[in-house]
């Protein structure tokens with residue numbers, strides 16, 4: 001399960017960020033972008049995240065995964081199209097191969113949502 | 124007061140692996156080694172192909188193998204019969220090699236041999252059509268194997284590995300006549316996602332196509348040494 005490895009990488013990156021803050025923020029949500037044309041299954045990632053963050057500083061944090069569709073651009077037709085994953089990747093109009101992927105390869109931590117507890121900070 | 128704040132990160136999840144892979148490639152380049160990453164589903168024929176390849180090419184080239192296997196040393200042992208140095212990497216429960224594991228392998232290579240004497244290193248990845256494609260290990264060349272028993276729709280169903288391959292070996296051609304498989308169909312499907320891939324039908328059993336494969340290996344080594352020197 002490479003989702004386990006990716007979750008490890010995710011947690012390490014977040015931890016680095018968390019520790020670099022002046023006061024440890026209270027993380028609420030982590031937003032990921034996961035392209036359709038990757039080998040990552042969002043549900044497995046979700047599950048691995050829940051399991052691996054139990055009893056850590058990320059326990060209970062929500063992982064929000066945004067699916068990014070596969071979009072290709074056909075140069076002969078000068079237009080973009082949406083390949084049918086598992087069936088057809090060539091351009092539906094002129095059957096040129098899929099050479100220019102415009103989106104769908106993302107595997108990214110987009111942003112972190114956190115709260116600053118001001119009363120705590122000032123006391 | 125409770126206030127929600129956003130921090131934009133934009134960090135790639137595979138960045139750590141990518142950094143490590145680039146580091147491995149720098150070592151290969153400094154040592155003058157070309158590295159091939161062999162990927163396929165379990166049992167497509169990576170080890171048998173490597174046995175044949177080592178037995179022919181080891182008289183002309185200095186070779187080594189990094190062998191990824193989930194739990195056993197079986198494949199590594201098999202390949203050691205050829206006399207070529209084989210570094211076995213136990214991937215444990217991980218279903219692919221990652222750059223860090225290969226870095227560990229390179230470390231062993233450095234301790235036990237003189238790495239600058241090698242020309243070519245084959246990495247046999249863990250048998251898996253899905254995961255190895257996302258984890259670069261520092262290779263210069265990706266070779267995918269698809270055996271004729273797997274069906275011609277696999278490049279459509281597991282596109283990422285086939286899209287990234289520089290060479291596709293269609294293996295076990297000796298049994299193709301007994302099967303309902305259309306080699307042209309495999310080619311058509313792969314070219315939808317990877318129009319420039321070199322496709323070589325081979326049989327490790329009869330030797331069919333192996334000369335084409337060896338020629339391709341030499342071509343890649345030459346291209347790579349021109350690019351890195």
Ligand SMILES: Nc1nc2c(ncn2[C@@H]2O[C@H](COP(=O)(O)OP(=O)(O)OP(=O)(O)O)[C@@H](O)[C@H]2O)c(=O)[nH]1
Nearest residue numbers: 164165166167168169170171172250295326327328
């Ligand atoms: N008929 C035929 N059988 C082959 C050929 N190449 C490999 N095989 C058989 O396919 C089976 C698997 O071959 P391996 O080389 O072990 O496959 P692999 O890809 O290394 O397998 P894993 O490392 O487990 O993923 C063995 O029983 C081989 O004898 C071939 O060219 N023709």
Ligand SMILES: [Mg+2]
Nearest residue numbers: 169170198247
């Ligand atoms: Mg093997």
Ligand SMILES: [Zn+2]
Nearest residue numbers: 074077091094
């Ligand atoms: Zn078109």
